[in-house]
Each structure stands twice: as C-alpha cells, then as structure tokens.
Amino acid sequence: MDLTYSAEDEQFRSDLRAWLRAHLAELRDLPKSPTAALQASRDWQRKLYDAGYVGLAWPRECGGRAAPPTQQVIFGEECARSGAPPLINAIGLNILGPALITHGSVEQKQRFLPRILRAEDLWCQGFSEPGAGSDLAALRTRAEVEGDCLVVTGQKVWTSLGPVADWCFLLVRTSSDGPPQHGITYVLMDMRSPGVQVVPIRQITGKTHFSELFLESVRIPLDNVVGEIGGGWSVAKSTLSAERSGLAGVVELERSLARLSKLAQRAGRIGDPVVRQRLAQLHIEKDVLKYTGYRVLTAQMRGAPPGPESSFGKLAASEFRKQIMETAMELLGPHAVLGRGDPGAADRGRWPGLYLDARAYSIGGGTSEVMRNIIAERTLGLPKSY
Ligand SMILES: Cc1cc2nc3c(=O)[nH]c(=O)nc-3n(C[C@H](O)[C@H](O)[C@H](O)COP(=O)(O)OP(=O)(O)OC[C@H]3O[C@@H](n4cnc5c(N)ncnc54)[C@H](O)[C@@H]3O)c2cc1C
Known part of the structure; x- marks a missing residue:
C-alpha cells in the first residue's frame, strides 16, 4: 500500500485548496427558492469545470483531464474538507459518463458528454422498479421497436434527481426470451418526452430527493440506445462498476x-x-x-x-x-x-x-x-x- 502522494498531486491539492478558498465565499448567500438554488448548483459545477476540476479522470478526447485517480480522490477530499457542495450532476459524471465513454457511439459522446461536464443536462438513473432492486435483472418495463423508435411503457422508482433531471438513462426489457439478463436494453430518455410522468416521493427527512417515474408509450429514438438492443446488461454492469473511491x-x-x-x-x-x-x-x-x-x-x-x-x-x-x-x-x-x-x-x-x-x-x-x-x-x- 502506498501512503504518499506525488509532488504533482500535492501541487494539485494546494492549487485546488486556493481555488476553493477564493470561490466558496460566493456561495455564502445561496438563493432560497428551489429553482434559484438549482441554477446556483449548475453554475457552481460549470465554474469548477471552467477551472479544470470536473471530469478529472475522463480521457482528454472526451473533455476530461486524464488525471491520475489520486487527483480525483484529492478533489473529493478537499471539497469535503472545505464544505463545498457536492456536484449537482454527480450521477451523469460518475455513473453514466464512464458507461458512455466505453460503450457510447461517437455521436452520443459528442452530443451528451460536454453537456454532462458543464451541468447543462442533469441526469437521473432509471434502473430500479417496484419489483426489481437488488435483483435488477427482474425488471419489467417493456420496450418495443416501432419504426425508428423504442416505445417504452412501465414504472421506475427511487429515481434520484427525478424531479429536476433533464435526461434519464433507463434499462428496459426488449425481450423475455432466455435468461433475464438477456433482452435488456440501455437507452437515453429525454425527461420532457410525452408520456413521462414524474411523481416526487417525500422522504422521512421531509426532502423529495427522489421520485417514481411512470412511462406510458414513451417514444425514444433508436439513436439513443447505448450498445446493442438486448445487450444492455453488459453496459449496465460497467455502469454499476464505475466505482468511486471511498x-x-x-x-x-x-x-x-x-x-x-x-x-x-x-x-x-x-x-x-x-x-x-x-x-x-x-x-x-x-x-x-x-x-x-x-x-x-x-x-x-x-x-x-x-x-x-x-x-x-x-x-x-x-x-x-x-x-x-x-x-x-x-x-x-x-x-x-x-x-x-x-x-x-x-x-x-x-x-x-x-x-x-x-x-x-x-x-x-x-x-x-x-x-x-x-x-x-x-x-x-x-x-x-x-
Ligand atoms: C438514497 C437512494 C437513492 C437511490 N437512487 C436510485 C436511482 O437514482 N436510480 C435507481 O434506479 N435506483 C435508486 N435507488 C434504489 C436502490 O438501488 C435500491 O433501493 C436498492 O438496489 C435495493 O433495492 P430495493 O429497494 O428494491 O430492495 P430489495 O432488493 O427488494 O431488498 C429488500 C430487502 O431484502 C434484502 N435482500 C434482497 N436480496 C437479498 C439477498 N440476495 N440476500 C440477502 N438479502 C437480500 C435487501 O438487503 C433489503 O434489506 C436509490 C435508493 C436509495 C436509498
């Protein structure tokens, strides 16, 4: 086990610490209304991105910095130490981003990755369902190919950021033949599509961090399928293994x-x-x-x-x-x-x-x-x- 950081990492830490010290004061009088607070969170991520601190581990050709994993860890440590707010688009950055980088088409990468980094599109994850959580492969939200679209009907639950997200990466069932892992497709859905209904869930804390998602004949262009139709399980597995250091x-x-x-x-x-x-x-x-x-x-x-x-x-x-x-x-x-x-x-x-x-x-x-x-x-x- 190596307990030391390199001189380059220590320089990164002291630059970041100075940057946070200079800019955190701007967050002191955060707006109170939920809409203004959400915009302030997007602006904060954008500011960090402009300063070169978002997408640290992503490859350069995807808009990242190709930094060593230690610098991603240092970023997390310094943000926690200074009390900086978490990045609003963490789901897009940490879960979807790595899956798109590995499995997405060139067009999907060009279209979605820059907007994830700059918090222009906020993402939520539509995996869990009332009957599929730990046993995710039991999911039943159905999708059928009609022309150049997938038509999706079903229900998702516990969708974090559902009430505010612009886009959702979804797992849907396109076939029931064979083992349950087969016939699952990974697709990107615009949350403003007709047929999408978001119902916030009030938690024991009083917050509405997540939601139920009801999908009724939602048409999603086939261009938004990540990987192959029916090949979503391997994309999902790489999504789930996009591990964050503790x-x-x-x-x-x-x-x-x-x-x-x-x-x-x-x-x-x-x-x-x-x-x-x-x-x-x-x-x-x-x-x-x-x-x-x-x-x-x-x-x-x-x-x-x-x-x-x-x-x-x-x-x-x-x-x-x-x-x-x-x-x-x-x-x-x-x-x-x-x-x-x-x-x-x-x-x-x-x-x-x-x-x-x-x-x-x-x-x-x-x-x-x-x-x-x-x-x-x-x-x-x-x-x-x-
Ligand atoms: C704060 C929060 C945010 C979340 N955000 C999202 C999100 O954005 N998108 C999304 O898709 N999902 C999200 N989830 C859902 C989360 O992934 C599921 O809650 C989780 O996978 C468990 O599934 P479940 O709730 O269906 O419980 P179940 O899988 O039904 O489990 C019920 C109980 O049975 C136990 N159990 C199940 N299987 C086994 C087993 N094989 N052996 C032993 N015990 C077992 C479980 O440990 C649990 O105690 C979120 C959940 C939380 C709490």
Missing part, C-alpha cells in the same frame, strides 16, 4: 466524528468511560476505512480492476455512518428530536436529519446485505446465497 466519503465522516466529539464535550459526557470507549472505537473504524481506501487506490494506480475491497468500503462506510448518528442521538437524549429551526437545538439542528438520512446509505447503490453476500462469496469463497 476516501472522499471518509473525510466527510471524519468531520462528522470531530463534531460528535465536540457534542460529547458540550453535553458534559466526555468523561463518561462508556462514551470515551465508543468514540475511541469509532476513531479506530474510521482509520480502518481510510487505509482500506488507500489499498483500493493503490491497486487502481497499478491498473488492477476494483476488487471486493470496494464492497467492504461501501458496507463499512454506510454502517459506520449509522453508528456516528446513533451515538449523536444518544448523547442528545430528549433534545434529539429538535431539528433545524427549532429553538434550543444543538449544532443548529443538524443531527436528526443526518440520523434519518444515514439509513439511505445502506440501501442505495446496493444494500448492506447484498454487499455482505458479495464479500462472503468472492472474498471468503462461501457458497452462493441463492
């Missing part, structure tokens, strides 16, 4: 852990041996996550494909997040119910929302149970679960 997430969790220690101090519980032991355990687990992240990064730098460590990273980080938030709730005691805007709330009422939100991390992008299955089968060599 290291940026670790910095964010590190900040939460530091806030948790301060909370324990303010609550007068820092001398309590049970609380001290709990905090020490959380610090140990944070370091385990960090060094596992470095192992994944070192392997990536040597050209190895993502291994089971990334499933471990996903599982451990989401369970770790829940432990931090649960400890905060215990420290807050009856004050735990006071959220943003409530008089007397600790830390400006940040903890209840974070506690509720933490649940989502162990479901989205593959549940903790599914991650455990992957580790059991691929790392420990145990028999398949089904």
Whole structure:
C-alpha cells in the first residue's frame, strides 16, 4: 500500500485548496427558492469545470483531464474538507459518463458528454422498479421497436434527481426470451418526452430527493440506445462498476466524528468511560476505512480492476455512518428530536436529519446485505446465497 502522494498531486491539492478558498465565499448567500438554488448548483459545477476540476479522470478526447485517480480522490477530499457542495450532476459524471465513454457511439459522446461536464443536462438513473432492486435483472418495463423508435411503457422508482433531471438513462426489457439478463436494453430518455410522468416521493427527512417515474408509450429514438438492443446488461454492469473511491466519503465522516466529539464535550459526557470507549472505537473504524481506501487506490494506480475491497468500503462506510448518528442521538437524549429551526437545538439542528438520512446509505447503490453476500462469496469463497 502506498501512503504518499506525488509532488504533482500535492501541487494539485494546494492549487485546488486556493481555488476553493477564493470561490466558496460566493456561495455564502445561496438563493432560497428551489429553482434559484438549482441554477446556483449548475453554475457552481460549470465554474469548477471552467477551472479544470470536473471530469478529472475522463480521457482528454472526451473533455476530461486524464488525471491520475489520486487527483480525483484529492478533489473529493478537499471539497469535503472545505464544505463545498457536492456536484449537482454527480450521477451523469460518475455513473453514466464512464458507461458512455466505453460503450457510447461517437455521436452520443459528442452530443451528451460536454453537456454532462458543464451541468447543462442533469441526469437521473432509471434502473430500479417496484419489483426489481437488488435483483435488477427482474425488471419489467417493456420496450418495443416501432419504426425508428423504442416505445417504452412501465414504472421506475427511487429515481434520484427525478424531479429536476433533464435526461434519464433507463434499462428496459426488449425481450423475455432466455435468461433475464438477456433482452435488456440501455437507452437515453429525454425527461420532457410525452408520456413521462414524474411523481416526487417525500422522504422521512421531509426532502423529495427522489421520485417514481411512470412511462406510458414513451417514444425514444433508436439513436439513443447505448450498445446493442438486448445487450444492455453488459453496459449496465460497467455502469454499476464505475466505482468511486471511498476516501472522499471518509473525510466527510471524519468531520462528522470531530463534531460528535465536540457534542460529547458540550453535553458534559466526555468523561463518561462508556462514551470515551465508543468514540475511541469509532476513531479506530474510521482509520480502518481510510487505509482500506488507500489499498483500493493503490491497486487502481497499478491498473488492477476494483476488487471486493470496494464492497467492504461501501458496507463499512454506510454502517459506520449509522453508528456516528446513533451515538449523536444518544448523547442528545430528549433534545434529539429538535431539528433545524427549532429553538434550543444543538449544532443548529443538524443531527436528526443526518440520523434519518444515514439509513439511505445502506440501501442505495446496493444494500448492506447484498454487499455482505458479495464479500462472503468472492472474498471468503462461501457458497452462493441463492
Ligand atoms: C438514497 C437512494 C437513492 C437511490 N437512487 C436510485 C436511482 O437514482 N436510480 C435507481 O434506479 N435506483 C435508486 N435507488 C434504489 C436502490 O438501488 C435500491 O433501493 C436498492 O438496489 C435495493 O433495492 P430495493 O429497494 O428494491 O430492495 P430489495 O432488493 O427488494 O431488498 C429488500 C430487502 O431484502 C434484502 N435482500 C434482497 N436480496 C437479498 C439477498 N440476495 N440476500 C440477502 N438479502 C437480500 C435487501 O438487503 C433489503 O434489506 C436509490 C435508493 C436509495 C436509498
């Protein structure tokens, strides 16, 4: 495992840090209305892109910087450290972009990639359905070829950014013959097409981060099929394996852990041996996550494909997040119910929302149970679960 960054990486870090220091102040008075806030988020990504910080890992011919994976990690670390907002088009950049770069036609790359980088098109992912989540190949949204279009009817669910996205990359079933993985097609859909209905889902946090998507005879040009008709599963697999290093997430969790220690101090519980032991355990687990992240990064730098460590990273980080938030709730005691805007709330009422939100991390992008299955089968060599 390599624990050092090159001189070039360190220079990149200090340039980026200076850039963020100079530009983050502009975000202090962000507009309150949802439409203006969305535009401000698009503008922020555009500004980062113009400065050369978006699409770091993408090849130059696709508008990227062909930077080493370490610089993508440093970007995530510095953004988390400085409290910069996440990139609004992360789904387009991290999930669709790599799949289009590998499987898209020349026209698709030219048309879509620059607009993803500049946040001109916001993308959402239409994979999950009411009967297809962990078992994604069970999806039933149907599509038939009619002339030069695919005509799509069905339902998607948990579509993040659905209420604001301009485009959606969808998995649809074009054939029911053979194994369920066969006959799946990967297609790009304009969210303003006739027959698309977006119904926001209100979450336990009160936010409407995602939506249901009802599709009724939606006509999508065949030019928007990525790869072959019926060959979408291999595109989807490469989409799902567009792994993100867990290291940026670790910095964010590190900040939460530091806030948790301060909370324990303010609550007068820092001398309590049970609380001290709990905090020490959380610090140990944070370091385990960090060094596992470095192992994944070192392997990536040597050209190895993502291994089971990334499933471990996903599982451990989401369970770790829940432990931090649960400890905060215990420290807050009856004050735990006071959220943003409530008089007397600790830390400006940040903890209840974070506690509720933490649940989502162990479901989205593959549940903790599914991650455990992957580790059991691929790392420990145990028999398949089904
Ligand atoms: C915050 C968030 C954002 C999301 N964004 C998107 C999005 O943008 N686009 C999109 O398409 N989807 C999105 N999803 C959906 C997500 O991919 C699914 O929720 C996830 O894959 C689980 O599927 P499911 O909800 O259908 O649960 P199921 O697969 O039905 O699982 C139900 C329970 O059974 C367990 N289980 C299932 N199979 C097994 C097994 N083989 N062994 C052991 N236990 C098992 C699961 O762990 C879970 O506890 C999002 C989800 C969340 C939470």
